[in-house]
Amino acid sequence: MATWRLDVIETVATQRLLACASPAYLAERGTPWDPAELLDHECLQFVSAGRPEPWSFVGGSIELPGCLNGRLRMDSAEALVEAAIHGVGIVHLPTYLLASAIRGGQLTPILERFAPRGSPIRAIYPTRRQVAPKVRMFIDSLTAAWQPLPPWERELAGSLRTSP
Numbered sequence: 001m002a003t004w005r006l007d008v009i010e011t012v013a014t015q016r017l018l019a020c021a022s023p024a025y026l027a028e029r030g031t032p033w034d035p036a037e038l039l040d041h042e043c044l045q046f047v048s049a050g051r052p053e054p055w056s057f058v059g060g061s062i063e064l065p066g067c068l069n070g071r072l073r074m075d076s077a078e079a080l081v082e083a084a085i086h087g088v089g090i091v092h093l094p095t096y097l098l099a100s101a102i103r104g105g106q107l108t109p110i111l112e113r114f115a116p117r118g119s120p121i122r123a124i125y126p127t128r129r130q131v132a133p134k135v136r137m138f139i140d141s142l143t144a145a146w147q148p149l150p151p152w153e154r155e156l157a158g159s160l161r162t163s164p
Contacts, residue, residue, distance in 0.1 A: 007124050008131075010139060013146035014118035016153070017056070020098050020107040021090040028087070035114055042089030043070035044080045055092045057114040081107075099152040121146070 019038075021029075032038055035057040045052040052073055070089055074080060077097050084091040085106045091098070101107040123139045125131065145151065 008127055010123045010143070011120040012123050012139065012142040013121040013150045015094045015096060015121055015150075016115060016118040017092055018095055018098055018109050018115060019055070019090055019092045019111045020084060020102065020109050022085055022087045022106060023108055025084070025087040025089065026108060026110070031110055032090075033111075035111060038090065038111075039069055041069060042072070044083055044089045044091045045070055045073040046077055046080060046091075046093060047073050047075045053092075056116045057111065058116050059114050095156060096150070096152040099156050102156060121150075 021041075025042075029041060032041060035055075038055070043055070045055075047053070072080070072083055072088060077093055080091050080093065081097055081101060083089065085101055090110070091107075095102075098107055098109075102109060123142065125135060125139075149157075
């Protein structure tokens with residue numbers, strides 16, 4: 001007979017995805033004003049489980065299940081950020097990976113008005129009557145530090161401008 005394990009799921013923060021490119025890339029190739037224009041750009045895609053992660057936008061003239069153009073696909077988000085900084089193309093990644101480069105002027109957010117709502121960052125642990133005190137303290141610390149706005153978003157608040 002199978003036993004069922006129920007898990008407790010707590011949201012500790014929200015992560016947003018942004019499309020960004022280097023100022024040099026945008027100067028050379030132009031700044032897209034609508035998600036459909038990404039089809040004419042080098043899109044640097046993050047690959048998970050062997051498949052490119054889709055690029056989602058709200059509104060715009062088309063829905064892009066994934067950005068089809070682009071020669072660079074890899075499973076290292078940090079390497080994709082570095083490639084974008086060096087003008088290889090446009091990335092679409094969580095803000096916690098992009099915040100430092102945006103603050104430093106190495107990357108420029110684009111298509112912000114089409115950015116989807118954030119998705120939750122969750123702590124998941126097995127149901128028990130008593131959660132280990134260290135686990136409870138860790139989750140409570142993350143929630144306190146990352147709510148209502150995670151630190152990388154607070155740092156970005158002054159750096160972001162209205163962009164295409």
